[in-house]
Amino acid sequence: MSLAEYGESRWATAMRGLEPLTMCPYEAGWRLRVLPSLGHVPVRAMTRRAVNRALHCWIADECGLSTVKNSLAVLVRVLEQAVRDGLLDANPARIIGWQREYQRAQRERTAPRSLALPGPAALDRLAARLVQRSPDGYEGWGDIVRFAAWTASRFSEVSALRAGDIDPVDWTWDVCRHTVFVPGGLRDCGYRGKSRRTVPLRPAARMLLAARLRAARHTPQARLFTGPTGGRFSTPLLREATGWDEVVVELGHEFLLRQDLRPTGLTWLAAAGVPLSVLNDVAERPSPAELRRYLPPADGPVPEASPGVPPQRSGPRP
Structure with a gap:
């Protein structure tokens, strides 16, 4: 039984005794953060490592301190019920010291360039190692990771990318949806507000798309990136399938335990001289202050270039 199914069946018992004022943020945390991150995991297979990974993702998504606290608290209550029901020996959501991780992430946000991979060669090494660590050696994981970095996007957005979202004339991507977990599986959810955006596609991203777009030229709803089974994938699935945590530590990119590749993509776009708008x-x-943190020093080093991609400028174009 998955966590989503168990939570639905035992919700009233797990939440017994809570005041209505407390239930509101707990329900939001469960629906918006716990289920998308952990809802697919079988209750008996829930581990502290899985909870830690979800917690790092919430922090990386810049959720507020109270939001993270409430999301973790509702997970603790549901898994405490699982302990009482004999499904778990101990509650893996009782994590000590996560507030220090939150504070460290807050400090890191003041210097987002420090959370970027040093260059395309480092990205290629990461992608290749993730493919090697996956049980079936699925090459698609490497392409997904590369594309996410070059477009400063989330893995859930790459999962939901359709052929019709790409403008092959101007080479832009209309980021208009992402893949989320719901009871019963994964589905695509449309974006509203500032999350919907247009991303310019640099040469490396275009090369990853070219063959896929040719294959889907008559099918605008075709997915351009899929998991090993040919369908949607989620961030937790990618991280689990590729041994993400072990690989990023092995390669010296510990910050990727708490972050995705958006800081890498934004830093590289800024270094390439993409207009500030x-x-x-x-x-x-x-905010303007946050945006300026991605800009390189005027005399900063030029990022290393990958094969077939010309070296990029170290600062914004005039």
């Missing part, structure tokens, strides 16, 4: 849109319209 475009960068602002891709970054989902942060």
Whole structure:
């Protein structure tokens, strides 16, 4: 039985005694964060590692302190019920010290360039190692990781990418949906507000898309990136299938335990001289001060180039 199914069947018992004022943020945390991150995991297979990974994702998504606290608290209550029901020996959601991780993430956000991979060669090494670690050696994982980095996108957005979202004339991507977990499986959910944005596609991203677009030229709803089974995938699924945590530590990119590849993509776009108005849109319209943190020093080093991609500027174009 998955966590989503168990939570639905034992919700009233697990939440017994809570005040209505407390139930509101708990229900929101369960629906908006716990289920998308962990709803697919069987209750008996729930581990502290899985909970830690979900917690890091919530922090990386810049959820507020109270939001993270409430999401973790409702998970604790549901898994405590699972312990009472004999499904677990101990509650893996009782994590100590996560507030320190939150504070560290807050500090890291003041220097987002430090959360970027050093260059395309590092990205290729990461992608290749993730493919090697996956049980079936699925090459698609590597392409998904590369595309997410070059477009400053989330894995859930890459999962929901359709052929019709790409403008092959201007080479832009209309990021208009993402894949989320719901009871019963994964589905695509449309974006509203600032999360919907237009992302320019640089040469490396275009190369990843070219063959896929040719194959789907008559099918605008065709998915361009899929999991090993040919369908949707989620961030937790990708991380689990590729041994993400072990690989990023092995390669010296520990910050990727708490972050995705958006800081990498935004840093590289800024270094390539993308106009600030475009960068602002891709970054989902942060404050001017936050946006400036992605800009390289005027005399900063030029990022290393990958094969077939010309070296990029180290600063914004005039």
